[in-house]
Amino acid sequence: MRTIDPHMQAYKPVATADAPADKRTRRIEPVTAADTPAAVPAAVPPDPKLVTFVELLFFAYRDFTREADVVLAEYNLGRAHHRALHFVNRSPGLKVAELLDILKITKQSLARVLKELVDQGWIIQHEGTSDRRQRLLYATEKGQHLSHRLDTLQARRVDEALRAAGLDNGDSIARFLLSMTSSEEREKVWALLPAAAPVSRAP
Amino acid sequence: MRTIDPHMQAYKPVATADAPADKRTRRIEPVTAADTPAAVPAAVPPDPKLVTFVELLFFAYRDFTREADVVLAEYNLGRAHHRALHFVNRSPGLKVAELLDILKITKQSLARVLKELVDQGWIIQHEGTSDRRQRLLYATEKGQHLSHRLDTLQARRVDEALRAAGLDNGDSIARFLLSMTSSEEREKVWALLPAAAPVSRAP
DNA sequence: CCAAATAAGTCAACAAGGCTGACATAAATG
DNA sequence: CATTTATGTCAGCCTTGTTGACTTATTTGG
Numbered sequence: 001m002r003t004i005d006p007h008m009q010a011y012k013p014v015a016t017a018d019a020p021a022d023k024r025t026r027r028i029e030p031v032t033a034a035d036t037p038a039a040v041p042a043a044v045p046p047d048p049k050l051v052t053f054v055e056l057l058f059f060a061y062r063d064f065t066r067e068a069d070v071v072l073a074e075y076n077l078g079r080a081h082h083r084a085l086h087f088v089n090r091s092p093g094l095k096v097a098e099l100l101d102i103l104k105i106t107k108q109s110l111a112r113v114l115k116e117l118v119d120q121g122w123i124i125q126h127e128g129t130s131d132r133r134q135r136l137l138y139a140t141e142k143g144q145h146l147s148h149r150l151d152t153l154q155a156r157r158v159d160e161a162l163r164a165a166g167l168d169n170g171d172s173i174a175r176f177l178l179s180m181t182s183s184e185e186r187e188k189v190w191a192l193l194p195a196a197a198p199v200s201r202a203p
Numbered sequence: 204m205r206t207i208d209p210h211m212q213a214y215k216p217v218a219t220a221d222a223p224a225d226k227r228t229r230r231i232e233p234v235t236a237a238d239t240p241a242a243v244p245a246a247v248p249p250d251p252k253l254v255t256f257v258e259l260l261f262f263a264y265r266d267f268t269r270e271a272d273v274v275l276a277e278y279n280l281g282r283a284h285h286r287a288l289h290f291v292n293r294s295p296g297l298k299v300a301e302l303l304d305i306l307k308i309t310k311q312s313l314a315r316v317l318k319e320l321v322d323q324g325w326i327i328q329h330e331g332t333s334d335r336r337q338r339l340l341y342a343t344e345k346g347q348h349l350s351h352r353l354d355t356l357q358a359r360r361v362d363e364a365l366r367a368a369g370l371d372n373g374d375s376i377a378r379f380l381l382s383m384t385s386s387e388e389r390e391k392v393w394a395l396l397p398a399a400a401p402v403s404r405a406p
Numbered sequence: 407c408c409a410a411a412t413a414a415g416t417c418a419a420c421a422a423g424g425c426t427g428a429c430a431t432a433a434a435t436g
Numbered sequence: 437c438a439t440t441t442a443t444g445t446c447a448g449c450c451t452t453g454t455t456g457a458c459t460t461a462t463t464t465g466g
Binding site for chain 2 (some may be wrong): 015024044045047049050051052053054055057058059060061063064066067083091093104115124148151152154155156157158159160161162164165166167170172173175176177178179180181182185189192194195
């Protein structure tokens with residue numbers, strides 16, 4: 001089993017074929033055709049209109065990220081570097097632990113990327129003043145320039161899309177996207193957004 | 204076939220001056236501060252409000268995909284399998300070439316994933332009727348069930364987000380997302396969407 | 407009719423960026 | 437002073453991308 005979360009092992013084979021299957025705690029065993037017979041009443045099919053949004057999100061993200069990739073490739077950097085640099089530049093003095101919580105990757109994964117960013121002079125680390133164990137992260141001038149360049153590229157695309165969608169004010173879209181984040185994360189994401197953010201109060 | 208690599212090159216030294224390296228894979232000297240001097244007029248800084256959308260898109264996608272991962276892990280499947288299965292189930296009889304164009308990955312990458320999906324009975328391939336070179340892709344009943352389950356999961360999240368954003372009708376969001384796709388791709392994406400799709404005409 | 411183009415598959419090697427587990431170090435804290 | 441915390445590191449593995457160089461059927465165009 002692939003491990004996404006440690007607690008995933010909890011899913012264990014359930015019931016026999018005639019066990020009433022709870023939709024959310026489904027079985028695990030390699031599902032054969034017999035496991036999903038026509039006899040099991042098919043759940044209400046997902047609204048095609050809603051599925052459209054899922055697909056649009058995929059296509060939007062697919063193309064959106066590729067644009068920055070081209071620039072990053074000039075410097076032999078990848079998306080992982082981009083994300084780290086962006087959030088560091090965005091929040092100067094960010095702690096490593098905070099960055100980890102934003103990116104939701106392991107510290108070993110981040111370490112590899114961060115090491116390259118530091119070695120190549122995109123990011124510098126300063127010892128924390130109140131807590132000298134901390135390595136506060138700052139984008140160098142060079143790092144700020146690159147981050148700025150990438151931000152501009154992506155901001156332009158967002159701007160064009162907002163206009164194309166006939167929206168001078170994208171508040172509804174911001175609220176939609178914020179609501180798409182996990183509820184447990186929403187407050188943190190909201191807190192991270194700039195004061196001028198196009199989202200009002202979190203519900 | 205593919206011309207853009209989303210992942211970047213190695214940190215390995217490339218080509219001497221007489222070896223005309225591919226533009227995309229050329230190793231570039233570490234950019235020093237001198238490469239981005241103040242003399243180059245600093246562009247207008249990106250609107251923080253627009254950058255917010257970039258971040259929200261990141262967070263939304265980050266959490267959105269993790270939800271399906273949990274289900275996929277039960278079957279030892281990954282996101283690559285999910286994407287392939289989804290679009291096959293969505294368009295029964297899809298050609299391999301079409302799927303490649305949707306996913307924007309190489310056929311070698313797809314082959315690996317597709318082989319597993321076929322071997323494990325999620326997808327079957329039929330010889331094309333008009334063109335017998337084609338291997339038309341269909342989700343098996345089992346594959347349809349899984350795809351349906353994942354779609355339902357994601358559709359529910361979209362639905363909740365639409366409601367939370369106070370939108371009974373998400374047309375503006377659909378238009379926004381469609382506009383976020385590359386202009387060259389937009390027509391194809393639009394054509395793929397179901398008739399009931401919440402987007403009117405492409406401009 | 408046959409040469410060339412096309413649809414798809416395959417082998418081999420490699421890169422990027424995730425992951426786990428185990429351990430190291432310095433500083434803060436009770 | 438023992439323990440916890442913030443961070444770093446080594447070693448190895450997995451998924452999913454990539455290139456390049458073919459092969460096999462089948463269709464198509466001259």
